[in-house]
Amino acid sequence: MSDLSGIVKAYDIRGVVGEQLDAELVRDFGAAFALLIKPDSPSVVIGHDMRDSSPGLAAAFAEGVTSQGLDVVSIGLASTDQLYFASGSLNMPGAMFTASHNPARYNGIKLCRAGASPVGQDSGLTEIRDTVQEGVPAFEGQPGTVTERDVLDGYAAHLRGLVDLSGGRRLKIVVDAGNGMGGHTVPTVFDGIPGTPIEIVPLYFELDGSFPNHEANPLDPANIVDLQAKVREVGADAGLAFDGDADRCFVVDERGEPVSPSAITALVAVRELAKEPGGTVIHNLITSHAVPEIVAEHGGKPVRTRVGHSFIKQEMATTGAIFGGEHSAHYYFRDFWRADTGMLAALHVLAALGEQDGPLSELTAAYQRYSASGEINSTVDDQVARQLAVKDAFSSRPGVTVDELDGLTVQLDDGSWFNLRASNTEPLLRLNVEAADDTAVRALTDEVLAIVRG
Structure with missing residues (x-):
């Protein structure tokens, strides 16, 4: 059984990113991914970025995939959208080894199904995680092969x-x-x-x-x-x-x-x-x-x-x-x-x-x-309580509409609005404000932050 504690920074909507991804863990991810997509796809395309650890992690993932009898097409150095192109044009599920914009010490995996279709928490990512944690079952058949393609x-x-x-x-x-x-x-x-x-x-x-x-x-x-x-x-x-x-x-x-x-x-x-x-x-x-x-x-x-x-x-x-x-x-x-x-x-x-x-x-x-605040992060002890306090402060005002499609979005009667969302991985609330001009943005931002940080 693989232990993900202390390694995974964010098990997010596309994959996993961490500071200390090791080859054994990544091999397990490859094998679990192969089990997920095996009913639909006989091959997986893999690319990696320029981080020092990326080629080795990509090779470990390929080993996991081939251990379950699936073939691998390796495209080597690639951007993430280049990997999506390969997944789409070759009609193969894909894995990209990158930590994107994260600092150098991180690395991670972005996954997609054939045709660059997303693998999200509700469409396979949770299943992969559970398989890795419970232990990937061994495959008794012939292992797959690895070929390179530019x-x-x-x-x-x-x-x-x-x-x-x-x-x-x-x-x-x-x-x-x-x-x-x-x-x-x-x-x-x-x-x-x-x-x-x-x-x-x-x-x-x-x-x-x-x-x-x-x-x-x-x-x-x-x-x-x-x-x-x-x-x-x-x-x-x-x-x-x-x-x-x-x-x-x-x-x-x-x-x-x-x-x-x-x-x-x-x-x-x-x-x-x-x-x-x-x-x-x-x-x-x-x-x-x-x-x-x-x-x-x-x-x-x-x-x-x-x-x-x-x-x-x-x-x-x-x-x-x-x-x-x-x-x-x-x-x-x-x-x-x-x-x-x-x-x-x-x-x-x-x-x-x-x-x-x-x-x-x-x-x-x-x-x-319009003018906008950009994203403003606030560290809070209780995300739910702070968000509810903001909702209570604004929802009773005339002309205000509130929706909770994603976090809390509040629309004021003068056309200004803000969204307040909780981070999934850190004790943060993320605020975005838009209004007619910079003065109005600052005023609304200050008002919301006074509640969030108060």
Whole structure:
């Protein structure tokens, strides 16, 4: 029986991440995953990032899979969305070894079924955990085989086939890969664009799982400082920052100012709706209210969901949505097996920029209608009690509506709103506030935090 205590940091919606994942435990995960998908799939595709421990852990997982009689296709170094491409194009379940944006000491596993379909707590992850903890039963048959396959060129060609960048004006773009997998994927994707209308200025493209320059977490403003400075220094048209496994992409404009993921969601949604008028677009409940407004104005159908990969993908499958976006810069495309790919979102932004003469700040201004606080974390002794105190304080006010689809969302009669959600892994409450302007955001934020922290 494998002991997960003291190892697992977060058993979350896509897999497991921890500080001390060892080969024996990961082998058990591979065997348990093989048992889960064996009735439907004879093979598993496996990729890994550039962390020092990733190749060994990927090999251990492959050993577990083959021990149950299934075959493995190893794609080696890959971004997470490259692994999703392999899962979709090869129609195989997949495992990606990465800790994404987490610090260097972490590693983890992201899992999917064939066609990049999600494996969530209610769709296999809990079953895998229980199998590992109870002990994986031995398989008496012939073990499977491991073959290697390079899918990078196919991944890049597929993305380029979804966005036409050949006719736009020439752009200079700074890309900060953060020593993560963007340094692996960006050159191949952009080098193959016909006419080379985009000049890439690279920052930290060297693959290095110790992250010597900054953490590969662009959500933290401290980690995009170098990108902002380089954009201003070279007079670039925009900047892109990828996280460690390069499935998320953050954008800064020509001034070095961040463009909110909600604005990117709205921009891409408008482009996708131009291709398929009347389509459905998914947005999570923390995304700016500008997103559903803009989707509706362009003839689309906005659908609101809970925060999280598996919820977004499930709703996309149910509704046939063409696109989905989250406040955390995860962007999901029907034409990419409903999986998230920051690279494809970045290509859309650059295509939109190249099609007009103005700067990116002018282009994105139309999609940024409100002010927002960003996510504010508060450590609390009792998440439920603090959340209930906030609900009691606001629910009796006239014109206020409250829903609990995901945490507590409160809509005020002046159009401002906030969401307060409990972390699943830490004693935190996460607050997001949106209002008409910065003054209103600060006032509402201070009022909520006074209750949360009081």
